Amino acid sequence: MExxxxxIxxxxxxxxxxxxxxxxxxxxxxxYGYNPSPAEKMSWTNSLRCVKDVFQHTGLHDHGIMLEYQLPLSSRRLDCMICGTDEREAGNAVI
Incomplete structure (x- = not known):
């Protein structure tokens, strides 16, 4: 779940x-059935603005993105995962 x-x-x-x-x-x-905390929402706003700036400056426009990906069998979440293919068309993901 994400x-x-x-x-991008x-x-x-x-x-x-x-x-x-x-x-x-x-x-x-x-x-989850309840709202995220104000601190979490502010964190998303601030940190994801920086992530957006990186994408704009690096030209990563042919990739996908997942935010708040919940790890299987865990309550932990990845903040951000970038998915795409390399020059050989092999699938890749960066956390």
């Missing part, structure tokens, strides 16, 4: 338009 997944360009747009925290909050509520 709270957000999509193409969509993530950049959602973050630029200040929608990313709202989208994550809605997905969080739909999955």
């Amino acid at each position: 709270l957000y997944n999509g193409h 360009d969509h993530f950049i747009e959602d973050t630029t338009q200040n929608r990313i925290s709202s989208e994550l909050s809605t997905a969080f509520f739909n999955y």
Whole structure:
């Protein structure tokens, strides 16, 4: 389970338009049945703005992104995972 997944360009747009925290909050509520804390929402807003800036400056526009990916058999979540293919078309993920 992840709270957000999509193409990096969509993530950049959602973050630029200040929608990313709202989208994550809605997905969080739909999955867990309660709202995330204000501190978690602020963390998403601040940290993901920096992630967006990195994507814009590095040109990673042909990749996918997953946010708040829950690890199987655990309550732990990965903050961000980038998925795509390399020059040989082999699948890769970066956490």
